[in-house]
Amino acid sequence: MQNGKINKIWKLLETVPDPEIPVISVIDLGVIRDITVKNNYYKITITPTYSGCPAMKTIQDDIKTCLKKNNINNFDFIIKYSPAWTTDWMSKRTKDKLLKYGISPPSDITICPQCKSKNTKLVSEFGATACKAFYKCLDCLEPFESFKCI
Amino acid sequence: MSTLLKYTLRIADNSLILGQRMAEWCSKGPTLEEDIAMSNIALDLFGQANGFLEYASKIDGQKTADDLAFKRDASNFYNFCLVEVENGHFGNTMIRSLLFDTFYLLFYKELSKSQDENLSALAFKSLKEIKYHFRHSQNWIIRLGDGTKESNKKVQESLNNLWKYTDEFFEIDNVDQIMIDQKIGVNTSLLKKEWTEIIESTINEAKLIKPSTIKMITGGRDGKHSNKLSSLLKEMQYLPRKYPNAKW
Numbered sequence: 319m320q321n322g323k324i325n326k327i328w329k330l331l332e333t334v335p336d337p338e339i340p341v342i343s344v345i346d347l348g349v350i351r352d353i354t355v356k357n358n359y360y361k362i363t364i365t366p367t368y369s370g371c372p373a374m375k376t377i378q379d380d381i382k383t384c385l386k387k388n389n390i391n392n393f394d395f396i397i398k399y400s401p402a403w404t405t406d407w408m409s410k411r412t413k414d415k416l417l418k419y420g421i422s423p424p425s426d427i428t429i430c431p432q433c434k435s436k437n438t439k440l441v442s443e444f445g446a447t448a449c450k451a452f453y454k455c456l457d458c459l460e461p462f463e464s465f466k467c468i
Numbered sequence: 469m470s471t472l473l474k475y476t477l478r479i480a481d482n483s484l485i486l487g488q489r490m491a492e493w494c495s496k497g498p499t500l501e502e503d504i505a506m507s508n509i510a511l512d513l514f515g516q517a518n519g520f521l522e523y524a525s526k527i528d529g530q531k532t533a534d535d536l537a538f539k540r541d542a543s544n545f546y547n548f549c550l551v552e553v554e555n556g557h558f559g560n561t562m563i564r565s566l567l568f569d570t571f572y573l574l575f576y577k578e579l580s581k582s583q584d585e586n587l588s589a590l591a592f593k594s595l596k597e598i599k600y601h602f603r604h605s606q607n608w609i610i611r612l613g614d615g616t617k618e619s620n621k622k623v624q625e626s627l628n629n630l631w632k633y634t635d636e637f638f639e640i641d642n643v644d645q646i647m648i649d650q651k652i653g654v655n656t657s658l659l660k661k662e663w664t665e666i667i668e669s670t671i672n673e674a675k676l677i678k679p680s681t682i683k684m685i686t687g688g689r690d691g692k693h694s695n696k697l698s699s700l701l702k703e704m705q706y707l708p709r710k711y712p713n714a715k716w
């Protein structure tokens with residue numbers, strides 16, 4: 319029964335969007351590493367993405383809101399730094415969602431989300447949020463953001 | 469204070485104080501891209517500082533990470549003298565970053581092998597970010613040094629001025645020695661050779677001249693700071709000190 323409840327929490331977290339990139343969930347992002355239960359108390363292990371990402375706090379708040387709305391109140395978070403979060407934990411499906419949303423997904427080759435050209439150029443390693451770099455497409459000339467590979 | 473606590477605070481304080489300096493550029497950057505870049509670097513540094521301060525708080529057992537950031541006086545901060553140096557012009561900030569980033573790149577690489585699993589995890593995480601901070605400052609110094617006569621002159625002056633703070637990176641005192649013996653800390657004296665090689669090749673490419681050895685300034689790691697740090701803290705700690713129960 320407890321396993322059933324853990325599965326339910328995993329399912330619920332799939333509905334919690336990333337606060338900065340709402341097309342992907344916190345599960346897609348790969349920050350939820352584990353959910354365990356002891357004496358009917360749930361521990362949700364999350365790992366930070368980029369040290370400077372202010373969304374980490376919001377993610378915890380959003381998870382709290384979601385679980386409490388579903389009458390789950392007996393839980394807490396564990397912040398785990400190791401193994402360090404990596405963009406490799408994102409699934410192909412997640413990366414496709416990012417591209418469709420207009421953000422070039424983390425990859426060795428940066429693709430323009432507008433025209434899919436690989437002929438792109440880094441403008442700045444820093445973008446509007448900690449996770450993104452700023453690029454320009456040399457074919458369609460559109461500027462775009464790319465998810466940093468870490 | 470335990471040796472491990474002081475060792476951890478030294479690491480945290482470098483990131484925190486440099487982060488505060490970088491944050492001072494927010495809304496004042498020379499271009500929009502650079503404004504964003506420096507604000508992002510500041511955020512990374514604050515995040516890294518937070519990780520190390522959380523661990524320091526655990527070792528301390530009483531003070532929270534926020535207490536450690538906002539309720540210590542300058543003499544209880546253990547950062548390098550370099551990171552509290554005022555920003556000056558953009559090129560000056562980038563020289564300061566280059567000297568620091570190059571060192572922290574090597575430092576985190578070693579610290580990620582620490583026997584202390586908290587320090588090693590935090591170092592491994594921070595290393596991923598310091599890599600692009602380093603590329604950012606290195607690219608700018610090459611661009612400015614090998615730029616116009618004026619930009620070359622300005623960054624050369626900054627390099628000459630800031631060089632005196634770099635020996636502090638490689639000092640080994642009691643705290644370091646105990647941590648090295650316990651396979652927790654990094655023997656930074658062994659990093660000097662590689663640091664010097666990277667800096668030399670960068671300044672060669674930037675058509676800058678390596679400053680001659682001058683009298684070095686150290687002591688930050690033991691709480692001896694310029695009054696610049698007090699001014700910085702006054703601003704950084706203003707709100708929590710003035711309104712101790714403020715919540716946001």
Ligand SMILES: [Zn+2]
Pocket residue numbers: 430431432433434435455456457458459460
């Ligand atoms: Zn394009």
